[in-house]
Amino acid sequence: MPKLTIDGKEIEVAPGTNLIEAARALDIEVPHYCYHPGLSVAGQCRLCMVDIEKAPRPTIACNTVATDGMVVWTQTERVLETRKSIMEFHLINHPLDCPVCDQAGECWLQIYYMKHGLYDPRMVDEKVHKPKAVPLGPHVILDAERCILCSRCVRFCDEVTATGELGIFDRGDRSEIGLFPGRELDNKYSGNVVDICPVGALTDRDFRFQVRVWYLDAAKSICPGCARGCNIEVHVNRRRPHHAQGRRVARLKPRFNAAVNKWWICDDGRYGFGFVDDGSRLRSPLQREGGQQLPVAWDEAIAGVAGALTAHPPAETGVIASPKMANEDLFALRRVLDRRGVTQVGFAVRPRVPGDEDKLLIRADKNPNTRGAELIGLGGDTAAILAAARARRIRCLWIFGHDLLDAGWPEAETRAALGAVETLIWSGTNANATSALARWVLPSAAWVERDGTFTNFEGRVQRFRAAVDQLGEALPDWEILGRVLTALGEPTLAARAEHWFRELGRSVPAFAGMTYQSIGDTGQMVGATREAARA
């Protein structure tokens, strides 16, 4: 392992580590544009210059591998002077239109100009003009004048997705990022080019001009879009609610996790949060009276649901849980089922259209917590439950989240099953065709409105955190289930998701010894703790 000195501090790094990463390990930032740890080294932006002892002039850090005994300086006078020069070169043809640029506030030209530039502009000639506001595809829009030609987006499409849609055309100061005329940037990961674009060249069609980034708050979260469990940040607009048509969730951004998604997320996940602020969200419990579902108070709904679970013998009760529910919810449900002795429970519902999958991130299983539901022991035969309902052996059916009428089963059979049960209870975030048939509808908080954990397909348990308040009267499923449990005569002290998770760890061996602290920001594998090994 090479040991080197950077700015007088010694550090040992893995063989092959470049000087940007070696410095980063010491909390020393070497400014850069084209370098990205997830892409090949391009060395084009020339900003990451550092001084290496015995080298005649500053050298780019991105293409320099740390070697034993190397002595590196990142703050020498000539390095600072070189950075300043490179900043001026970057801005020669860059439009100075920050006030109308949506990147403002998270633009690395702005940030580095303040840190490393601060020269007096000398460019008085006409700048090079290039195309502006060019939609590249469903999600991304290009302003070629703002592009600093770092080639990160080109390398992303070449190296990560291997779709090769983008190129740098022409040469010299006429060089321009673009698509082959007539083609689209429509690969399944296209939104990532916006994240890695250090400037305002590539922006997000969904997000741009909705809200200024300095009004956003962020929460660490997990994408609920598939079994991968990509780590994300949820960016929410709490401070300017009148912007963005009242949409609280402004955007999702990937959050680095070396073991899961690295720097990336797919477009389906990135843009899949629309349901959170959709008009179909359920804001209060509903009770069917005759042909109509009418709002009722939570106490009334809890009493009604608990009453139905009590009135129907366990043999006549069935539950279809959801692999979109958090571990905490599923464990609370487990406790409710155990309390009543209900055994007819499942969660797997075959989708109408099989999910797509690829070798990068996307999993065919579009549920974030299938593994958790299995481990918590809810993996029964859902088709059998529906068959039993049709045969009127199940009289009380509680469905979580699913729209069974939009699933891979014959709709008529499902409709017959749902029509045959006496008490249909439905829990979830957004109304659908199945919820419309329910006697009791219990509004669930969306994943961005609450804390919890998902277990991804590899068995990694990962936390997500509340980013916004719960909508209306919606509650986390674990809380609804806790109230039902109390009404069934088994009062629970669990007042937070974390309490349920602790109980889960005590009851289900795979989770033994895990806490929110031990999971941390990057997750923990099930069965990984000493307690789990003993259990």
Next chain:
Amino acid sequence: MTGERTLTRNFHRPDAHTLAAYRGTGGYTAWEKAQTMEPAAITEEVKKSNLRGLGGAGFPTGMKWSFIPKNHTGPVYLVINADEGEPGTFKDRYLLERDPHALIEGMLIAARAIRSAVGFVYIRGEYVEPWRRFSAAAREATDAGYLGRGFDVVVHRGAGAYICGEETGLISSLEGRKGWPKLKPPFPAIKGAFGAPTIVNNVETICHLPHIINRGAGWFASLGTKTQGGTRMYSVSGRVKRPGVYEASVAITLRQVIYDLAEGVTGNGRLKAVVPGGSSAAILRADEIDVTMDVDGLKNAGTMAGSAGVIVMDETVSIPEALMVVARFYAHESCGQCTPCRESTGWIYKITERIVEGRGRKEDLDTVLDVARRGAGTTICAFYDGAVGPYISYIEKFRDEFEALIPK
């Protein structure tokens, strides 16, 4: 005074490009001899000859070869840089058209030294006639059994981009990409064309090899200076009586090139300035021409031998206008990869154009000088440093002329 001519000795013969003529004047005898030599002995001979690269960089040829990893087992490629493009240079065109077999024989010798089985000759796209001539010679050499028996030559045409004369830009282009120079390290001798160790040599450099093998390193070294052996071909153009390509010792002075080889200055007959090594070389004033033309001689004079393209300007030439023309070239040919070069070559052209058109600003000259100095040495390849040479030297040495054009 100009001494012996070797590279150009057959140029006067109308059939010089044919195998028969080449063989008739001793062609391919060096290859016969080289085949009896160990590869390392060939490299050693070339090292001792003090042959230095004649494409522009002036790097010692034998040393370059010795960078090929000794224990390498896979393919090694010999790539000939025939992408002549340095403004003011036209020597390789002559060699390709008039003595293509000299290049082939030189390639055979170099390939033996570096253990290469395939050579690529990258000829600039506009050189159609040189390409035809060389291709025909390669066919002759194949039919005669020189090529195709352990060493093959692939002739490759460029498509119009000066940057492909930069050795790693050339490799990128040869690989079917834009001619973007590659990051170093790795250097081509370690990882070059198609990921294999590669030696890129200029046409003229390679054409010297048969003579070095035949007549010995000592003979070649004695033709030049202490640090550079041999003769080289001077391309002389601009305001001279006899523009053309001249072979002479690298120890000749610039004054001799202008006044003896090219027979003096035209225009008003009085020398104002001269570019000694292609447009990327810093310009010299009339009082700076008593300097030898070898790599170190011109380096010590603050300029470079480059490709030995000598462009002569008499007193009637406008230096600001000349800089504008040169700046236009660098703006047009910047490959666009590195930010400093991409963004400032265009800007500096705009400034020079403005000055020539009488719209200069008093701070313009210092801006150009400062921007050029700041950008020098910051890029992947030497292209920008080549642009900086004229930017700085034209303004520093002829500042009055620029200032005279700038409105008070």
Next chain:
Amino acid sequence: MSLTAPLAFPPEQLAEVHRLQALYPDRRAALLPVLHMAQDAFGYISLEVEEYVAGLFDMTPAHVHEVVTFYTMFFQRPKGRHVVAICHNLSCHLAGAPRILTHLKERLGVEVGETTDDGRVTLLSVECLCACEHAPMMQVDDRYEFDLTPARVDRILEGLR
């Protein structure tokens, strides 16, 4: 080229493409030679040609477009039957290239980058062609024309049909 048939090389040229691809350790290296062939065969490198060539190399059209737009010898629009490219670099400039260019523009009635109405000549002004000893000079199709004077330019243009 008919409007209905998809653009493609005839079999013997396709065989040449494959021969060229096999010449190199990586077949992509044949891209420039094949683009030269395509320009000869189809007149210029249209987007359709780029897509066709991309298919021959299993490349994306964007990557072919990068190459085509990088090099000056690939025409992205139809060109004249002849291309006249005058050198405007330093030695030619010193030898009066601007005057020759003006003469060319007048004689042809076009600006640089344009093609005469009859499709006969496309006029270009280019960087150093490395024949500075014969400045001012120009390239006419495959030929270099040296030591230009207005009269000589006229004779050369007359020869272009």
